[in-house]
Amino acid sequence: MSTSSKVTISFSDGVERQFFALPGQNVLEAALKEDVPVLHQCRSGSCSSCLAKLVEGKADTLAGASSTLIPSEKAQGLRLLCVTEALSDCTFQLGYDSAVGTNQATEAKAFVNAIDRLADDVVRLELELAEGDWFEFRPGQFIQIKVPGTDAVRSYSMASTPADLPRIELLIRLLPGGVMSTWLLEGAKIDDVLEISGPYGQFFLKEGEKAPHIMIAGGTGLAPMMSMIDALRMRSGRKPKMLLSFGCQTQGSLFHLDAIELRQQWLPQLDVQLSVDRGPAPSGVRVGNPVEVIGASEPLDPDSVAYLCGPPGMIDAARRHLEQLGLASENIFAEQFVASQ
Ligand code: FES
Incomplete structure (x- = not known):
């Protein structure tokens, strides 16, 4: 039965x-x-x-x-x-x-404002919502974009904050032969119109959290962290301590260092660790992964909240490392970035 x-x-x-x-x-x-x-x-x-x-x-x-x-x-x-x-x-x-969950995803049109190559394999795409189109999102959430001229749909986290709307900033990893990568490199022009929908995802900044924030990002997993850091900066009242550990594969794939440095100048509460998986590394950047540096120089506050965004292997390693350091599993939030073919 x-x-x-x-x-x-x-x-x-x-x-x-x-x-x-x-x-x-x-x-x-x-x-x-x-x-x-x-x-x-x-x-x-x-x-x-x-x-x-x-x-x-x-x-x-x-x-x-x-x-x-x-x-x-x-x-x-x-x-x-x-x-x-x-x-x-x-x-x-x-x-x-x-x-x-009552904040339903909606469809919208957005214009291409800027396309900037930030590193060997990273493009910054700035969009602007068309007049009359709007959606609300929380820092850390993502949108979907229909790749022009194809039926393919790709997901990207916002690097900008809700306060920046109607402007939306995305950090996109270029993949050899990828449909979005091909369009960005060969077809995209300023003022092109894109069909987007969103917001999606439950990886977002928790409201009102005062405990230290640990953010571990691999590659373009930096995007939601930038949104969260900027949202924390704009939040009224005392800011929590923040640690951003950002890692890329090589020196050539490191990006957005100026933008990160600017946040450090704005936010004395923000500590940043940069790493590359393989050397050589420029000054101020370690060779290693962005996980191992957490808790290495000072003990972790067990009440910290952690946000992880990057490839599955990094997320798995970061979860295990943070739990070993005494962080409660319910205070660890993660978003996996899996490359679409
Ligand atoms: S709705 Fe996408 S994993 Fe369930």
Whole structure:
């Protein structure tokens, strides 16, 4: 006999919603049927927007489905609700309040304002929303862009803040043969019009957090950190201590150092560590990874919150390192950057 499971979704503001999920049904679908405002986007286990933490009961990945979660994330109870089946009555904790998911993604048009090559493999793309188009987002979230002349859609985190709208700044990694890379290098012109949609994702700055902020970024994973740092700078009241550890593969792929230095001048609370995986390294840049430097010179405040953005291997290593240093897993937030082919 197949019976449905009672699922409780618990938001960070204490709001709880309950509904039933059928065997073989993904939890996201069951939640949306009952108008529970769970963030989502791809519905196929690849974007991490529907990330939740299983805190009670049993729930696992649906047969035949795959998720981008890395082993350490699954081990701490994290699940992607769009590919997760409830195997008993269970409770999931969400890292955002019940108002966030009601902020639906919208479609908009945006003009290309600037295209700047920042490094061997990084382009800064500045857009401006078309007159009359608008959306709200939180620092750390991403948008999707339809690549002109193709059906391909690509996701990029905003490096700018909501206060910068209608201007939007993106940091885009160039991939050999990639559709967006090819368009940027061969077709993109100032004033081109792009179809975009957003905001998406639940990787964003937590409101009102006073504890030290640790930000670990690999490559263009720097984009959401720039948005968060600038949002913290604009926040009224005392700023938290911030540590940004930013790593790239080589000296030639390092970028945005002037922009980072400017933030250090504006924000005495901001400490920055720069690294390259392989030498040679310019002055002030270490050879190594951006994870190992955390906690190396002074003990970590165990109440710190950490934001991680970069390739899956970096996220996995950073999570394990931070937990070994005493950081609670619920205070570690991550966004994986996986290259699209
Ligand atoms: S909605 Fe994208 S991973 Fe679930």
